Amino acid sequence: MQVFNNTSKVIITCNKRLAPYLSQEVEELGFENIRVFPTRVELNASLNDCIKLNLNLHCASQILYSIKSFQAQNGDDLYREIASIAWEEIIDFNGYVSVNSNVTNETITTPLFANLKVKDGIADRIKARKGLRPNSGPDLHKTVIHLYWQDTQAEVFIDTSGETLAKHAYRKHPGKAPMLEALASGVIYSLKWDRQTPFINPMCGSGTLAIEAALIATGRKPGLFRMNYGFMHILGYQEEVFFEERRQLKARIDKTKKIKIIASDISEEAIELARKNAKTAGVDTLIDFFVQDFRKTPIEPSPGVIVFNPEYGDRLGVHSKLELVYKAMGDFMKQSCRGYMGYIFTGNPELAKKIGLRASRKIEFYNGRLDCRLLEYELYEGSKR
Template sequence: MQVFHTKSKVIITCNKRLSKYLVQEVEALGYTIVRDFPTGVELNITLTECIKLNLNLRCASQILYALRSFKINSPEELYREVVDLPWEELIDFSGYFSVTSNVDNETITTPLFANLKVKDAIVDRIKEKKGIRPNSGSDANKAVVHLYWKDDEADIFIDTSGETLAKHGYRKIPGKAPMLEALAASVVMSTTWDHKSPFVNPMCGSGTLAIEAALLATNRRPGLFRMNYGFMHIIGYNEEEFFAERRILKDQVIKNIDLQIIATDISEDAVDVSRKNAKTAGVDTLITFEVCDFADTPVPEGGKGVVVFNPEYGERLGVHTVLESTYKRIGDFMKQNCKGYTGYIFTGNPDLAKKIGLKAARKVEFYNGKLDCRMLEYELYDGSKRPDEKRPVRPTSTGA
């Protein structure tokens, strides 16, 4: 089964509300999108072409290569369809595989049962053809098979990513309540930042927003931080394809760039974590870190850049009242210290956002986990209101 050279349906998944930015990335890489939907996009490409996508995409979660689509109404029918596939030509009988699934069918009360049926079918097929039983389990660091089953329609995929792409591999120390890297990249992409003017990130936490900004500006792709993917454990994999793509990643990094990225936090531990994560990402020399109250964050004059906050949302009891004062201070800081900039606040609490005291020019919808969030944009005028033609233009590409 020559999956590396055979075109098939490929689904690239992402977290809800990130598909707009995923579309921008995929199209910028030269791929034609068959369709897009709230949690991903569909392509028609080979498994080899999935290698480039895995190494380049910032906003994606998994890249799934379809082996077969079928209609089923029971676990027994699922087993029969899966056991019919030539798994001995895909998974090394001496290797290891895992099964994941997304199931919505009345005959399945738990996805684990569907996973077990798929696993049994694969094991039985390989044992019949090769006489040896392959190992299987829950680890996603080898070959991964994914089942999508809704009502009576099902697809069986090779998960070419394995471990999720939403984690970019540089954040060895997560810090307190970190923002997922794929979300942080999308948040930066949603701003008007031109990758040249100052990027100011008070309350930086573990530094993910500032680091993703530096990675975007220098065209450093997530594939630079990772050496293991699901596609590497499929029979027919040619490692030369992977290393050729990785050389391209290294060659396209923008060096000797003049950037002003400023990240501050009142917590010395948070700033220490941020510095270490930035060093792992190779952008520590491009970010100025400082321990201070957010109101003391240095803002370059005349920079016409962006200032981005990701403050606490006040989900815990008793915290809300304290944060009302903090949000008001954030608004005062932006009005007084960030004139000429575009301000952004990422929050999951609309009531606290009202305390900022500024009218949002734009609201961008995101989810942080399952929490409904907004990215609020504020035009912080320097003197009189800027005419439309002088307002910053929102980027439409990935910054490649």
């Protein structure tokens, strides 16, 4: 089974509301999206194509390569269909396999039962052909198989990513209530920012928004920070394909780009973490960090963008104090950021009312399970007229 060169259905998953930005990334890589759903993009690609996709996408979570779709009424049907696949041509009998699933079937009370049926089908098939069963467990660092089973329709995939792509591997020091890197990328893509003018990020926390802005502006891809993926543990993998793709990633970095990115936070600890994360990401020389109240953040001449990601009041801070903070953010943008596009990312609509500015756009995101908005403000030099 020459899966690395054979084209099949590929599903790229993402967090809810990131699909438009993921779809844009996929198209910019030269692939054609067949369908776009709220949490995934579907296309046709080979496993070698999946190497390129894994290394380049900022907004993706998992990249799933379809092996087989089939009908299954119950666990016995599932086992029989799984055992009919030539796994000995896909997985090394000395390897390690983990299985995860998305299951809605009336005969299954827990996905763990479906996972076990898939593991048994794989292991029994390989043992019958090779005399040994591969090891299995929950870790995602080697071969990962994904089962999608809805009612009687099932499909089994190779998870070519393994560990999630939504974490970009440079953030060794997350800090308090961090924004997921894939979400931060989606936020950057949604801004009216030309990646040339200043990017200002007060309340930067551990620096994720500022770092992602620097990465995107200079063409640095998440694949630069990671050396292990699920596709590496599939029979037929050629490491030269991977290293050639990484070479191209490095060659496409714009090392001459001059861009002003400023990140500030009142917490000295947060700024220290942000500096470390930026250094790991290779963009520490592109970001000016300041320990200070957001109202003292230096603002470059307009135009530019200023992006806040304040506390929402659900996990951190005190609500009454945050009302004053939100009002102060609005006052600061109105008085000190004229000519800029202003943005505030929040999951608290009541606090958002305290900003005191009329949003020109309200862009929908989810931060985990929390329904959030990125509020956009046009900060005119004079009157709007």
